[in-house]
Amino acid sequence: MTDTHVAAPRKTAGAPEPDAPRNQALARAALLLLRGRTLVVLVILILIFSAISSEYLTQSNLILMTKHVAINAILAIGVTFVILTGGIDLSVGSIAGLASMVAGGLLFKGLNMPGGTVFFSVAVVIVLGIAVGALVGALNGVLITRFKVAPFIATLGMLYVARGLAQLHSNGGTYPDLAGSAARGNEGFHFIGVDSLLGIPVAVWIMVLVAVAAIVVTTKTPFGRRIFAVGGNERAAVLSGIRVNRVKIAVYVISGACAALAGLLLTSELGAAYPDTATTYELNAIAAAVLGGTALAGGRGTIIGTVMGAFVIGFLSDGLVLVGVSTFWQSVVKGAVIVFAVITEQAQQRLQSGLTKRTA
Amino acid sequence: MSFLEARGVSKNYGGVRALKDVTFTAYRGKVNVLVGENGAGKSTLMKILSGSEQPSSGEIVLDGEPVVLGSPRAAQALGIGIIHQELSLFPNLSIAENMFAGRELRRAGRFVDAAAQKRRTREVLGRLGQDRLDPDTLVGDLPIGQQQLVEIGRALLEDVRVLIMDEPTSALSNHEVDVLFEVMADLRSQDVTVIYISHKLDEFRRIGDWVTVFRDGALVAHESMDKTDTGWIVRQMVGRDPDSLYVRNSSPVGEILLDVRGLRVPGTVRVDDVSLTVRAGEVVGIYGLMGAGRTELMETLMGMRKAAAGEVKIKGRLEGYGTVQARMAAGLALVPEDRQRDGLVQTMSVRDNILLATVARFTRAGLLSGGAEQRTAEAKVRELAIRMPGLAATVTALSGGNQQKVVLARALLTEPVVLLLDEPTRGIDVGAKAQIAALMAELAARGFGVLFISSELAEVIAMADRVLVMARGRITAEFTAQNVTEEALVTASASDSVLEATP
Incomplete structure (x- = not known):
């Protein structure tokens, strides 16, 4: 068939204004800067803090800060999956706490079975801990899809329930010693949170693994494409044959599993499991995702952006501590940075749609 | 007599000239129709005349006086009102609250006078033939046609001297269009200048006094309506002959691809005992008013709604699961009515x-x-x-x-055998309509079955091999391309309009 569309291309409609190309180039440059703004902010932060404190840019401090970043980054990656579908997960901090207590309990006092107390190897404990997180995430997903509870409410409820379960697990107490023993065959839990490989903490390696896996899933798989479709327009996704409920449950499972993994890293680092582990960490995680350009409305965002967001939050907090800013001011600065990030995100969207319209 | 005039108006967006030196005249007490394909510049001119855009050059003359319309508020103050194509209503507020949004009637200078608002709303609704509508009804609960009428009612509340309507009938049923035209005739007799943008040739010829045609940002023709005919208008719009507008499917008809028996779907808009077939190489149209259950029928076929009874056979095999995935795998694909809401993922x-x-x-x-x-x-x-x-x-x-x-x-990539199209040409310009029509004929020639919904008589008659008429959830008549007429379609569809079906 022939192209019978008759409207002439608009570009030929008149002579372009002389300064149009330069404006366009400026707009493109500004857009590039806005797209990479998380990186820009990070570089600026590093420059400022290293100017104030000579300790900031040392290898040991960078490694330490990155290790702090790792835990929030893993939480934030999980939350990003949920936010991309247009949902929200407020329960990740509590899930981390619950996973911490489950794993801590298994290592410290074992599992009471009819035949006596059983101890599992560290690998099995880690798998079980992550499974608990995935299970709680699945419960979130079922509440949201089958029972039509709004994600904010469902996961707010789970924030309390999971935290309560964590406290019930030890009756509020701490499992103080997770070193295990050779006799029980459960030594080595410190590996994931304390040890290093090739000079870099294992926790950082794990963050890298999780991030790479998440990037592949979101950008290179049909499932990833469906996540963006569900968040971009749920009705269109349904009509395209996407099983929307399955996608939604899956992202809460991923979020729960990531949260549990972060909880285990934190527990390993501390060498003890206590029920308040990772309290309010959900807020840092959501902040990292938003800072990295993930739209809370869903359908827009990247894993790499989230990781960068986690770096900004982590490097900012540690930098403020290093130069001796009071914790109260740290809070103020962090909040301002998050709001500023959202403002620039909107500027980017405006500029972007302006440019595509002009070239259309 | 000329009342509102744009003299030598141009508008540039960046390097693009959306309007080229347009001199447009709207006459007092007349319905001035504006036509042209999408992007022809009519909406840009209306934005300038209603104050939401400023011209790059040229001037606006109102009642003999040059005026500057710096904002929509300034235009309103001069008595220029506009009804936009996209609804700008608050679905969470009642009809009365919507009508007075931003200009609430006050009591004691402070409190909203809800009773007076409701009274005035009832008057306006009466004028629009909607006396049975309760002003307390939430706008979100209304079918889209009635929402459109609320939008029109909002403009009528003010004393307008010029009323601009940008495709107000795109969502209206025939009965509602009649009511709107009565209102327009009424306004005309009160010396109001009506500027009416429309894509629907058969409609605006009934009401228009003057017709102005836009093409590629320029005004190409301006003529008294009775000196024109449909062919002339289409030629001006597309710059070619209208005979090539719709391509009729002429492919031989093959086996039955879609066989629906006794389909029932409960609900406020229901599907009631619908049976139909679509054969390979066949283009079947469904005509009906809004609320007749056409969209619901399509969505049920596609598995988006659950049927209470009935069976659907695709290529002779019963499809019993009734999920979107199963229907898609069996060979159905749906192009939905509302692209923005159901079709596109805007972020992608x-x-x-x-x-x-x-x-x-x-x-x-x-x-x-x-x-x-x-x-x-x-x-x-x-x-x-x-x-x-x-x-x-x-x-x-x-x-x-x-x-x-x-x-x-x-939809085509899912390799369907029957393609379901819900109002495939709604809201797109004449050139694109012709393309979509040609595509449908071509798909039929390639052995697809095509089932489409249309609210435009000319279109359904020109494109369909067979026309089914739906009213109140039932199929009330069936015509072939040979024996279908506009009158027969209207009679079969009008037995129960949406207004009676709404509680």
Whole structure:
């Protein structure tokens, strides 16, 4: 068939204004800067803090800060999956706490079975801990899809329930010693949170693994494409044959599993499991995702952006501590940075749609 | 007598000239019709005349006086009102609250006078033939046609001297259009200057006094309506002969591809005991008023709604699961009525939208193969002649007709045997309509079955081999291309309009 569309291309409609190309180039440059703004902010932060404190840019401090970043980054990656579908997960901090207590309990006092107390190897404990997180995430997903509870409410409820379960697990107490023993065959839990490989903490390696896996899933798989479709327009996704409920449950499972993994890293680092582990960490995680350009409305965002967001939050907090800013001011600065990030995100969207319209 | 005039008006957006030296005249006490394809410049001119855009050059003359319309508020103050194509209502507020939004009637200078608002709302609704509508009803609970009437009512509340209507009938049933035209005739007799933008040739010829045609940002013709005919108008709009507008399907008819028996869907808009067949190579149209259950029928066939009874056979095999996935696998694909709401993922690129339903096919070892995706999308873009800045552009950068083709491309990629199209030409311009019509005929020639919904008589008559008429959820009549007439369709569809069906 022939192209019978008759409207002439608009570009030929008149002579372009002389300064149009330069404006366009400026707009493109500004857009590039806005797209990479998380990186820009990070570089600026590093420059400022290293100017104030000579300790900031040392290898040991960078490694330490990155290790702090790792835990929030893993939480934030999980939350990003949920936010991309247009949902929200407020329960990740509590899930981390619950996973911490489950794993801590298994290592410290074992599992009471009819035949006596059983101890599992560290690998099995880690798998079980992550499974608990995935299970709680699945419960979130079922509440949201089958029972039509709004994600904010469902996961707010789970924030309390999971935290309560964590406290019930030890009756509020701490499992103080997770070193295990050779006799029980459960030594080595410190590996994931304390040890290093090739000079870099294992926790950082794990963050890298999780991030790479998440990037592949979101950008290179049909499932990833469906996540963006569900968040971009749920009705269109349904009509395209996407099983929307399955996608939604899956992202809460991923979020729960990531949260549990972060909880285990934190527990390993501390060498003890206590029920308040990772309290309010959900807020840092959501902040990292938003800072990295993930739209809370869903359908827009990247894993790499989230990781960068986690770096900004982590490097900012540690930098403020290093130069001796009071914790109260740290809070103020962090909040301002998050709001500023959202403002620039909107500027980017405006500029972007302006440019595509002009070239259309 | 000229009342509102644009003299030598141009408008540039960046380097693009959307309006080129347009001199347009609207006459007092007349219905001045504006036609032209999408992007022809009519909406831009209306934005200038209603104060929401400023001209790059040229002047506006109102009642003999040059005026500056610096903002919509300034235009309103001069008595220029506009009804936009997109509804700007608050679905969470009642009809009365919507009517007075931003200009609430006050009591004691402070409190909203809800009783007076309701009284005035009732008057206006009465004028629009909607006396049975309760002013307390939430606008979100109204069918879209009645929402449109609320929007019109809002403009009528003010004393307007010029009323601009940008495609107000696109969502109205025939009965509602009649009511609107009565209101327009009423306004005309009160010396109000009406400027009426429309795509529907058969409609505006009934009401218009003057017709002005736009093409590519320029005014190409201005004529008294009774000196024109439909062919002349279409020729001015597209710059060619209208005979080529719709291509009739003439392919031989084959086996039955879709066989629906006794389909029932409960609900406020129901589907009641519908049976129909679509054969290979056949284009079947469903005509009916809004609320007749046409969209509900399509959505049920596609598995988006659950049927209470009835069976659906596709290529002779009963499809009993009734989920979107099962129906898609069996060979149905739906191009929905509301592209923005049900069709497009606005945050995604053109390419990702085209491939959305079939993305799992383009994988190697579980990972998406960018090359295969790109090739498939490019092939579809060529096949359907989709005009776009690029496959990576966001889909919202495309025109309505090209967005529709993106949704169509996605449906075709699922390799359907029967294609369901719900108002496929709604809201797109004449040129794009012709293309969509040609595509439907071509698909039939390739052995697809095509089942489409249309509210436009001329279109359904020109395009369908068989026309089914729906009213109140039932199929009330069936015609062939040989024996169908406009009168017969209207009679069969009008037995129960949407207004009676709404509680």
